[in-house]
Structures are given as structure tokens and as C-alpha cells.
Amino acid sequence: MPAIDSLPPLREVIATHGLAAKKSLGQNFLLDLNLTAKIARSAGDLTGADVLEIGPGPGGLTRGLLAEGARKVLAVEKDARCLPALQEIAAAYPGRLEVINADALALDPSERLTPPIKIVANLPYNVGTELLTRWLDPADWPPFWDSLTLMFQREVAERIVAQPGSKAYGRLAVLAQWRCTARIVMELPPEAFTPPPKVRSAVVHLQALPEPRFPADARLLQAVVAQAFNQRRKMLRASLKGLRPDIEDRLLAAGIQPTDRAETVDLERFCALARNLES
Template sequence: MTLPSLKDAIRIHGLDAKKSFGQHFLLDPGIVARIAALAGDMTGRHVVEIGPGPGGLTRALLDTKAEAIHAVEIDQRAWPLLDELVAHAAGRLVLTKADATSIDTSGLCPAPRKVVANLPYNVGTPLLVGWLRQAALWERMTLMFQLEVAERICAVPDSSHYGRLGVLAQWCADCTVVMKVPAGAFSPPPKVESAVVDLIPKAEQPSPALFKAMEHVTHLAFGQRRKMLRASLRPIGGEALLEKAGILATRRAETLSIEEFATLARLVCPER
């Protein structure tokens, strides 16, 4: 079967990006090839892709040495186009027709597994937090977000972008912005720039209970980031908790290092 070009496939199926799904299609073959390359050696790996849409990045991933690509797509309008790509891929592309936020994506394939995706803008952050909860199951995550979200993921303390997402991400993985993508590369162009973040999970990962404790601590601390920690952390011990951790009660959330947040999480974790 001869596969039509990406642009022809989109035209044949009358597929256009849908705002309600946070879609912005990435059609530039050079850019999708570079994203696939940024994910590192694919030999023998299973790759999960979320929101393939018309399949531009999917095609680039199929051009690597990956064992198989496991794509998850909620948009029924894209299914016929992707089914054609499945038929062309000779068993190396598996399509799951579902909402990625409602399934365990790690269960789609065996290890070693990676995630490579141009994430829909409206679900990128919750998907990332879900993968961080099970970071030990993933070899690598190479993900595109809005530039502002990418900057939050990689932000350092005492910077304007530093917050809960950056603490959770950098606690579990080494995070690097590896590529910026201009709005004009997408169809339709979003109102903001985008960036690819490479996340490599660390060898040691927190237990589920400790991760939950960190989520709670950072939610309280950054939920009222202008307040001193003695006030924002009052529901979990306030000044007494901070004294145990050796942290001044007058400090604010954005000044704490990730290790200081980890100390607080360990103190409130019920498993300690």
C-alpha cells in the first residue's frame, strides 16, 4: 500500500485541528524527525505517543529503530487516517482509541518504554504528573509543551517560573529544554511558542506514599506562594514542621530547594 503524504492524508480525510482537544498539528517533517532523534536510541524500545492527530510525529517515530509505537488518540475524526497508518506499519504501530488521561499508558507496552509526544495543550500537565508518579517504569520522556510550561518544568529556585510542577519533575527526573519550536511550525499556529523537554527518570524514585506527600506539601506551599511558609503550611504543622526540617518559618515557597521540599515531604509521609 502506498502511503499518501501527510498533507494529502489530512486533505483526504478532511481533518483539521480541534480547539476543544487542544490540538495544534505539527506537520514539518524536519521538526518531527528532530524530536524523534532527541528521544535517543530507540533500538528495541517501545514508544508511547499521545495525541498523534494526523500522524506526523508518528511517521518520524516509525522511521527510527523502535520496536513498536503505541499511539493513543481520543479524536474519532483521526481514527480512519491513523488506521491507514497502522495498516502500512506492518505491526509496528498499535492504535489505542481512548482518552490518555483515563488509562494507564505504561500498561500499553513492555519495557524498555519511552514517551515521545506533542502533547495536547489542555492535558499536558496532568499527563506529565501521572507519568512522574510512575517514573521508574519509563526510560525517558521527550515531550512538547507550551514554552511557559516547559520553563516551569525546568525552573530553578528563586526564579519566576519556579513552582510545584518544577519541584515534582526535577525531584523525579533530570529535566532539560532541548528544543524550542516557533508557533508558525504548527497548523493552526498557537498563540504561544512551544518547547520540547527531555526528562530522564532518576535511578532512585519515591514510593507512591512519599510522592503523594510531596504533592500535598507543594500544593499547600505554592497555593499561597506570597505567604510565609509558616502560614501556607499550617494545615500540616506550620512552624513546628519547619523547625523539624531546619527551615526558617519566614521563608516563602519559591526560595526552597527541591531537597528542602523532599525533607518536608518525608516528615509528613505516613510511611516514614
């Protein structure tokens, strides 16, 4: 396949700048520019959109996002070693790449971006789930972003899209599917990365809904789901007994049998229970 731009191959970039991946930063670099371009395309039409990228490393996905027409890419990179390589990309795409040397967990990027905003990232494994839960749980909804296209360990990706009755179904599935449409759009084997991780990876696309699927107070829904899944082997009448003394009646009112376990209860009934508890 033809090169996506005139910049050097990523292996050459890594060798030039001495960018050996650091395990402490959860780094696994994806070096195939055709794959990074495919990930960029899975985020949908990027023309006319600003894109937030977390952990760009040597810039493979960054180049894919720019080549696919992103209006602007805001790349947040904690590892200062990667900055010279990212600045070379910025020079090749004048005015379209802004690089910030910062910890994504300590940064509010929204004021640097203009809607519509998409978040596309090969997230560092050690902060991926925490960043996702923050993006899914803002103070106000809809959020500042329109969609998330994120790479995770396959196990985490399966938890995001899991359905009731499966072993992967839990708090993350409820949180993600309450406010988004979520689907796995790509899978990648370990050998696609340098160094190869011990697990398979997958890209998940989450499209924000204008409003949650079912009405519920966000804090109360999270409290209910957290308590239910923290003791997922217990019947709900036992795991939720600390919420209300009449929890069995409230479960029945929400269409849930007191003897049900959390992994069998769908999103709609969890929301119904949260509304009942609020009343």
C-alpha cells in the same frame, strides 16, 4: 532534506481525510516531517524500545518515531477522524504500529507495551499537564516508562525545569525534578503548526531516575508543596501553619527559615521538611 518515508506529505494527508484541527481537542498539527523526526531523535535511541504516543493526529510524529527505528508505537487517538490516516501508516510499517481510539486519561497503556518503554508526544494542550502529573506520580517507582519526551506550551516547559528563586518555580518543578532529570531540548515557534497557536512551544525530555533524588513520602511531600505554593506570597510559617502547631521548629530543623517563601526553597529542603513532618 530527503523524505523520511514513502507516504504522502502531511498537508496532502490532512486534505484527503478532511482533518481540520479541532480547538475543542486542543489540536495543533505539526506538519514538517523533518521537525517531527528531530523530536523523535531527541527521545534517544528508539531501536529496541516500545513508544507510547498520545494524540498522534494525522501521524507526523508517528512517522518520525517509526522512521527512527522504534520497535513498536502505540498511538492513542481520541479523534476518530484521524484513524484512517493512521491506519495507512500502520500498513506502511507492518506490525510496528498499534492504534487505539480512546481517551488517554481513561486508558492504562502499560499492559500493551514491552519494556523498555518511552513516551513521546505532542500532547494536546488541554490535557498535557494532567497526563504529565499522572506519569510522574504512579503508585510505585520506578514507573513503567524510562523517559518522557513531550511537547508543551513554552510556559509549561519552563515550569517543569524551573529552579528555586524564579517565577516559574513551583509544584510542577518539584514533582518533576524529584524523580527525573528534566531539560528543554527544542523550541518551536507558532508558525510551525497548523493552525498556529498563540504561544511558543517547547519539547521537554525527562529521564526517570532509579529512585527519587532525596527520600520522602510522596503523598506528604506533595501535600507540603501544594500548601506552600498555593499561598506562595506568604511566609512558610503562615502558609504551612495548618500542618503542625510547631511548624516553625520543624522548618528550622529542615534548614528552612520560617520567614522564607516557597519559591526560595529547593527540592532537598522540601524533602527534609516532609521527612520531619512524617516523624
